[in-house]
Amino acid sequence: MPPPQRGHWRRRGEAGPEWLRAVGRGGGAAGSLAPAMPPPSPPPPPPPPRDGKKTPKRKGASGPAASALPAADGSRPARPGTARPGPQARPNGPPQPGRPSLGGGDFYDVAFKVMLVGDSGVGKTCLLVRFKDGAFLAGTFISTVGIDFRNKVLDVDGMKVKLQIWDTAGQERFRSVTHAYYRDAHALLLLYDVTNKASFDNIQAWLTEIQDYAQHDVVLMLLGNKVDSAQERVVKREDGEKLAKEYGLPFMETSAKTGLNVDLAFTAVAKELKQRSMKVPSEPRFRLHDYVKREGRGASCCRP
Numbered sequence: 001m002p003p004p005q006r007g008h009w010r011r012r013g014e015a016g017p018e019w020l021r022a023v024g025r026g027g028g029a030a031g032s033l034a035p036a037m038p039p040p041s042p043p044p045p046p047p048p049p050r051d052g053k054k055t056p057k058r059k060g061a062s063g064p065a066a067s068a069l070p071a072a073d074g075s076r077p078a079r080p081g082t083a084r085p086g087p088q089a090r091p092n093g094p095p096q097p098g099r100p101s102l103g104g105g106d107f108y109d110v111a112f113k114v115m116l117v118g119d120s121g122v123g124k125t126c127l128l129v130r131f132k133d134g135a136f137l138a139g140t141f142i143s144t145v146g147i148d149f150r151n152k153v154l155d156v157d158g159m160k161v162k163l164q165i166w167d168t169a170g171q172e173r174f175r176s177v178t179h180a181y182y183r184d185a186h187a188l189l190l191l192y193d194v195t196n197k198a199s200f201d202n203i204q205a206w207l208t209e210i211q212d213y214a215q216h217d218v219v220l221m222l223l224g225n226k227v228d229s230a231q232e233r234v235v236k237r238e239d240g241e242k243l244a245k246e247y248g249l250p251f252m253e254t255s256a257k258t259g260l261n262v263d264l265a266f267t268a269v270a271k272e273l274k275q276r277s278m279k280v281p282s283e284p285r286f287r288l289h290d291y292v293k294r295e296g297r298g299a300s301c302c303r304p
């Protein structure tokens with residue numbers, strides 16, 4: 001991982017949100033991500049062949065040109081049945097009227113980009129598949145290569161909100177690919193695995209990376225995944241809560257396996273983004289922290 005560079009917003013002396021100030025205070029201590037992560041390797045292979053499908057880990061394989069990757073503005077080469085013409089809200093800009101998809105896709109009023117980040121193996125792809133398809137990808141772990149995205153339209157208080165969700169590769173060797181996508185993300189879900197201490201210890205380094213590459217006012221939520229694995233748990237809920245509090249982040253524990261709090265995590269960011277973009281003074285302000293605290297369920301509720 002390259003040495004962290006300072007975020008442009010910090011050079012301008014802006015305070016930024018609470019978690020950024022916290023990273024700033026502790027930034028010197030934030031090192032690179034865990035040495036346990038795979039070493040960097042030559043240019044990243046291509047994205048998976050189909051939306052949402054993971055590509056098996058390949059060593060030294062060369063793939064199609066990088067242009068096959070979805071562009072950082074969210075566009076990607078058109079393929080039958082996948083085109084979703086319609087506007088994307090600019091980062092933090094006003095929503096633009098949605099358009100129906102000519103390809104028979106979903107209608108929506110406003111669209112946002114959400115990015116999943118965190119160490120390899122924490123369950124980013126499984127979380128996305130659970131949210132999108134309501135299924136769990138059990139079995140052999142197939143690490144994501146590069147980046148991919150899937151869309152889902154939510155009904156948020158009567159408005160159709162399209163989330164374009166980018167599933168990033170957690171492996172260190174793809175870091176340079178994912179860096180390019182941060183700046184267009186409206187929201188980030190930062191995951192660790194409650195059964196993997198290193199993934200928790202790496203959260204501060206991820207925050208430093210987010211600080212360096214994402215918009216300074218990106219919506220950010222911390223998720224402790226795999227809470228269904230009670231026997232293997234090594235990161236206590238209180239530790240997650242403490243870390244989240246330290247950085248001023250909304251926090252929930254999730255399980256892609258049981259579905260615990262998965263829809264809630266995405267719905268919460270959709271509500272926050274919608275509210276921010278609408279800026280309707282008459283509407284009571286949506287409070288993301290309070291919402292996830294109130295609506296989040298404990299791990300014990302949903303064992304399979």
Ligand SMILES: Nc1nc2c(ncn2[C@@H]2O[C@H](COP(=O)(O)OP(=O)(O)OP(=O)(O)O)[C@@H](O)[C@H]2O)c(=O)[nH]1
Binds near residue numbers: 119125138169255
């Ligand atoms: N028990 C349990 N296992 C999970 C859960 N989420 C993911 N897994 C398992 O964890 C492994 C890794 O999941 P992925 O979703 O592929 O991890 P990832 O974060 O996308 O990893 P990279 O693509 O390498 O960044 C897989 O074997 C999954 O079956 C969960 O909530 N509970």
Ligand SMILES: [Mg+2]
Binds near residue numbers: 054125126144
């Ligand atoms: Mg993955």
